[in-house]
Amino acid sequence: AQSVTQPDIHITVSEGASLELRCNYSYGATPYLFWYVQSPGQGLQLLLKYFSGDTLVQGIKGFEAEFKRSQSSFNLRKPSVHWSDAAEYFCAVRGTNAGKSTFGDGTTLTVKP
């Protein structure tokens, strides 16, 4: 069975500071990995995805994530956070057999001025 763990329920950073959101997954092989962002009352927007190849992937809004097979991790990073980045962030895993996705419990990001 696949699972996703986001260890940090809530993270607060100052505007302009760097950010790292953690994600660990459990899957029998290398799955497809995703990071989504959700603003209150909205659907999910894809930030970035990893299917194969280069383990450092670039996404929208200046985000990047690194796939580390040995650690079963897919951590999200941003070098300088903007106030508009405050939102809920979800890491997700999907099997390569086109099956269902599993989401982590999410990390709430608060940005201090």
Next chain:
Amino acid sequence: GAVVSQHPSRVICKSGTSVKIECRSLDFQATTMFWYRQFPKKSLMLMATSNEGSKATYEQGVEKDKFLINHASLTLSTLTVTSAHPEDSSFYICSATPGPGELFFGEGSRLTVL
């Protein structure tokens, strides 16, 4: 990127009535659609997987007769909450995919049952 449209975005209904939520893939054919329920400050809970032309596969604990899912075409899936009660109030989100890889999400539907 691909667009998934979900309608209505907000709906308020009386207890005992039924409500239908539509999920449409606008620029691709969705072989599979997923329906989720999200409680406040919680993650997405998968309710069911819907494949075009076949019966939906429901997750454990989800009432099939309460949450009717239809996927009649490659671009449309509907979720009908039957005999809605206040405890069914929630944020419902659909996602669609043409196959392996990325899921594309609708904007979500906020259901309030009075």
